Amino acid sequence: MESIIKYKELIEGGLKNLSFDYKPDSLYNPIKYFLNIRGKRIRPVLTLMSSSCFKCDPKLALNAALSIELFHNFTLIHDDIMDSASSRRGKETIHSKWGINSAILSGDVMLIMAYELLEKYDNKIYKHLSKLLNKTARQVCEGQQMDIDFESNSNSTFDQYIKMISFKTSVLLGCALKMGAIIANVSSEDQDNIYDFGINLGLAFQLQDDYLDTFGYENLVGKKIGGDIIENKKTILFHMAMINSNETQKKHITGLYNSKDISNENKVYQITSLFKESKADISSKELVNEYTKKAIDSLNKVNIDKNFKDQFIVFAKNLMKREL
Missing domain, CATH: 1.10.600.10 (Farnesyl Diphosphate Synthase)
Incomplete structure (x- = not known):
C-alpha cells in the first residue's frame, strides 16, 4: 500500500x-x-x-x-x-x-x-x-x-450484459494497464496479458457492485440499497434470476420490473425475494469469483517479478473490498 x-x-x-x-x-x-x-x-x-x-x-x-x-x-x-x-x-x-x-x-x-x-x-x-x-x-x-x-429492453441477454459492463467499466482499467506496458516497451504478449488482467478485474468489480446494490450495506456501497431495481437496471442479478427461473417466475420478475403500480419499497422487497428464491444472489457471487480467478490467471501470464504480481493482487483485493 x-x-x-x-x-x-x-x-x-x-x-x-x-x-x-x-x-x-x-x-x-x-x-x-x-x-x-x-x-x-x-x-x-x-x-x-x-x-x-x-x-x-x-x-x-x-x-x-x-x-x-x-x-x-x-x-x-x-x-x-x-x-x-x-x-x-x-x-x-x-x-x-x-x-x-x-x-x-x-x-x-x-x-x-x-x-x-x-x-x-x-x-x-x-x-x-x-x-x-x-x-x-x-x-x-x-x-x-x-x-x-x-x-427499456427486457429481452437483453446475459452475454449482451457482460459486453456492456466490459465496455462501460473494464476497458478503461485494461487501457490504463496497457498504457504503462506500452511506455515500458514490453512485448505485445505482455501488453495483452496485463490488459486482460484489467478486463477481468473490471468485470469482477462491476459484477460485485451489482450484487452489493441489492445485497450490500449503504455505508459500504455509498448509495441507497436497491437503486438498480428502482431504475429498472437489468444487472447480473436480473440475468441470473432469468437463467435460473421457470417461465412463471420469469414473467413475475419482468412484470415487477415493468410495473408502475407498485411503490419503490415494495418493488425492491419483492424482486429481492425473487432473486433469493432463484438463487440469483449465489450465482452472481460465483460469477464474481470466476472473473476474479480469470484476472489472476491473466496476471500470472505476465512476465514480471513475483513481488509485483503480489502488489497487483493486493490492489485487486482492496479494490474489491472498496478499501482503496
Missing part, C-alpha cells in the same frame, strides 16, 4: 501542475473544481504500477496516467448530466453548479487535454497510446448507450 500512496502523490502533483491559464474562466474553473473533488485515482495508479512492474520509471508514464484520469473524469461529467445527478463524491455536480451547457463544454475540454498529454511522447509511443485510447473511448460510449437501451 505504501507504493500506491506514492503513486497517488505523484498523480496529485501532476494534476496540480496542469496548466489552466486559459480563458474564459467559466470554461476552465469547472474543470479545476471537478479535479479537486478527489476520486480514488484507480486508473492512473494502475498505469504507474504497470510501468513500474516492467522496470520502467513511473514518472515516464505520468502523462499517460494523467491522460487516463482526465478521460475518466470527462466521462463522469457527462454521466452526471445523463443521470441528472445533483452530487458527485459529496459535492455539487458541474451541471448543477454551472449549467448543462458549460458542463458539456468543460467535459469536452478535458477530453482534448487527455489527448494533448499523450502528444508529449515520441511518435512511436504516441501512435500506440492514441490508438488504444481511441478504441477505449469508442467502447465506453457504446457501453453507455447499451446501458441506456437495456433499461
Whole structure:
C-alpha cells in the first residue's frame, strides 16, 4: 500500500501542475473544481504500477496516467448530466453548479487535454497510446448507450450484459494497464496479458457492485440499497434470476420490473425475494469469483517479478473490498 500512496502523490502533483491559464474562466474553473473533488485515482495508479512492474520509471508514464484520469473524469461529467445527478463524491455536480451547457463544454475540454498529454511522447509511443485510447473511448460510449437501451429492453441477454459492463467499466482499467506496458516497451504478449488482467478485474468489480446494490450495506456501497431495481437496471442479478427461473417466475420478475403500480419499497422487497428464491444472489457471487480467478490467471501470464504480481493482487483485493 505504501507504493500506491506514492503513486497517488505523484498523480496529485501532476494534476496540480496542469496548466489552466486559459480563458474564459467559466470554461476552465469547472474543470479545476471537478479535479479537486478527489476520486480514488484507480486508473492512473494502475498505469504507474504497470510501468513500474516492467522496470520502467513511473514518472515516464505520468502523462499517460494523467491522460487516463482526465478521460475518466470527462466521462463522469457527462454521466452526471445523463443521470441528472445533483452530487458527485459529496459535492455539487458541474451541471448543477454551472449549467448543462458549460458542463458539456468543460467535459469536452478535458477530453482534448487527455489527448494533448499523450502528444508529449515520441511518435512511436504516441501512435500506440492514441490508438488504444481511441478504441477505449469508442467502447465506453457504446457501453453507455447499451446501458441506456437495456433499461427499456427486457429481452437483453446475459452475454449482451457482460459486453456492456466490459465496455462501460473494464476497458478503461485494461487501457490504463496497457498504457504503462506500452511506455515500458514490453512485448505485445505482455501488453495483452496485463490488459486482460484489467478486463477481468473490471468485470469482477462491476459484477460485485451489482450484487452489493441489492445485497450490500449503504455505508459500504455509498448509495441507497436497491437503486438498480428502482431504475429498472437489468444487472447480473436480473440475468441470473432469468437463467435460473421457470417461465412463471420469469414473467413475475419482468412484470415487477415493468410495473408502475407498485411503490419503490415494495418493488425492491419483492424482486429481492425473487432473486433469493432463484438463487440469483449465489450465482452472481460465483460469477464474481470466476472473473476474479480469470484476472489472476491473466496476471500470472505476465512476465514480471513475483513481488509485483503480489502488489497487483493486493490492489485487486482492496479494490474489491472498496478499501482503496
